[in-house]
Amino acid sequence: MYANFRSISRAHIDAWAKEIGLDLPRFEAALNSHTYARRVASEEKQGEDAGVEGTPTFYIDGARLNAVFDVATVSPIIDKKLKR
Numbered sequence: 001m002y003a004n005f006r007s008i009s010r011a012h013i014d015a016w017a018k019e020i021g022l023d024l025p026r027f028e029a030a031l032n033s034h035t036y037a038r039r040v041a042s043e044e045k046q047g048e049d050a051g052v053e054g055t056p057t058f059y060i061d062g063a064r065l066n067a068v069f070d071v072a073t074v075s076p077i078i079d080k081k082l083k084r
Contacts, residue, residue: 002055 001008001016017027030036047057051064058065058074061081065074 001012004012013031014024014028018024050059056069058069060074060077065077
């Protein structure tokens with residue numbers, strides 16, 4: 001999805017849902033009724049308020065990371081925060 005975000009269609013979403021084994025009737029009911037639209041909008045606003053300018057953006061303990069986001073980079077930061 002991320003690699004092709006500019007060309008996502010409902011057909012793509014349905015195919016991906018099927019591919020990963022979602023309960024299709026439940027998934028489609030939630031999608032069609034906009035069950036999570038309010039929550040998505042709220043989380044999008046939270047990101048904007050926090051200064052998120054794109055994805056991926058990572059925060060650890062309120063601090064924005066401006067680095068390569070792999071386990072080797074992030075793990076020591078998390079370990080240091082947990083030791084406090």
